[in-house]
Amino acid sequence: MQAPATGVPVSLPVLAAYRYCEAVTGGQARNFAYGIRLLPTARRRAMSALYAFSRRVDDIGDGTLEAQEKASRLQGCRDLLERVRTGAVAEDDTDPVAVALAHAAGAFPLPLGALDELIDGVLMDVRGATYRTWEELRQYCRCVAGAIGRLSLGVFGTVPGARDADRADHYADTLGLALQLTNILRDVREDAANGRTYLPSEELARFGCADGFARGLPAPGADFAGLVRFQARRAHALFEEGFRLLPMLDRRSGACVSAMAGIYHRLLVRIARDPEAVLHGRVSLPGGEKALVAVRGLTGLHARRVAGAAGGGA
Known part of the structure; x- marks a missing residue:
């Protein structure tokens, strides 16, 4: 797997989505943020999108909702991934994490199935494994x-x-x-x-x-x-x-x-x-x-x- 090209253009809506993800990362993942600030811009943005999605999944697992509601919201995260896979996320989508993740997946060869595995792991927590x-x-x-x-x-x-x-x-x-x-x-x-x-x-x-x-x-x-x-x-x-x-x-x-x-x-x-x-x-x-x-x-x-x-x- 050689280093990917990073020349995918960034529109203003996508840039705003990335900025949202970078704000989430900087505010909630100080150790992670220390590392990714060393990256070139395109890679730093992509890593922020991955973090913001992962943070959403983790917050569902760690929250106070009932287990059934957590499972339902985690299914919503899987649905988001499917929209990313099928190219169904528009740049004007109201979910900035979806917009940024979709752009990152177009710029880099992301194994999106690994995010399904992350959801599987959080479901283990929800079920009290x-x-x-x-x-x-x-x-x-x-x-x-x-x-x-x-x-x-x-x-x-x-x-x-x-x-x-x-x-x-x-x-x-x-x-x-x-x-x-x-x-x-x-x-x-x-x-x-x-x-x-x-x-x-x-x-x-x-x-x-x-x-x-x-x-x-x-x-x-x-x-x-x-x-x-x-x-x-x-x-x-x-x-x-x-x-x-x-x-x-x-x-x-x-x-x-x-x-x-x-x-x-x-x-x-x-x-x-x-x-x-x-x-x-x-x-x-x-x-x-x-x-x-x-x-x-x-x-x-x-x-x-x-x-x-x-x-x-x-």
């Missing part, structure tokens, strides 16, 4: 995050002659898994308070944490730190494999991926160093540290540090 094994959780992560990695690759493309380019989809998918598992660790208490447990039940039991964390504390005698570090090592291995994508991308696309994934990798390192911090508040990086990761992404420094520090701190 739990996961017994890592393989079961991996399938969920592949739907809600690996799919975004594959869509992003549709925007980035690969450089001509890239070695192992036939593995690019796999590496993009794997990097998405790494980000999602890091999210799960960061949000473990918040998710538990909302009645959700994502970590595999077999592994929770192995570390004495089968009762969960809704009260903000693991059960007496539980090895919560051991559980978190075990998951962090898994996530680190996923990052290490996923970063093999970077040499296949052009400099600015590689910088974008390195910045976004780098921020999450630094979060992972911080969580692994102090596992119980996730039980007391939301672990995050200050803006200056995120900016540093972005700069390192431009030079390729962060990915090299990840590759050379396997197991260290995570």
Whole structure:
């Protein structure tokens, strides 16, 4: 998949739709926004359209509506995708996300079926799915995050002659898994308070944490730190494999991926160093540290540090 052409013209209605999607992205996805600001304009806009659609799907899943109404609204998102696939979205459509996504799909070879997978993953949440094994959780992560990695690759493309380019989809998918598992660790208490447990039940039991964390504390005698570090090592291995994508991308696309994934990798390192911090508040990086990761992404420094520090701190 070589880097796509980006010469599709942008009319004023489409430009307005993209600006709406960029506002959504900037307001609700600070880590994501740090990365995509490194992209050329056409790619940045396309990534914003993908984010705005994904945000809509996630907000339905995370909202307070009854499960039946959530499922109905998610079907509406599938209907929107079908309109995009069939070219049925006009530039004067009243839904700016539909307009921007339709234009992006015309400019880039987006695997729109991956957005169906995202909806499938959110439906798992709506239905209260739990996961017994890592393989079961991996399938969920592949739907809600690996799919975004594959869509992003549709925007980035690969450089001509890239070695192992036939593995690019796999590496993009794997990097998405790494980000999602890091999210799960960061949000473990918040998710538990909302009645959700994502970590595999077999592994929770192995570390004495089968009762969960809704009260903000693991059960007496539980090895919560051991559980978190075990998951962090898994996530680190996923990052290490996923970063093999970077040499296949052009400099600015590689910088974008390195910045976004780098921020999450630094979060992972911080969580692994102090596992119980996730039980007391939301672990995050200050803006200056995120900016540093972005700069390192431009030079390729962060990915090299990840590759050379396997197991260290995570």
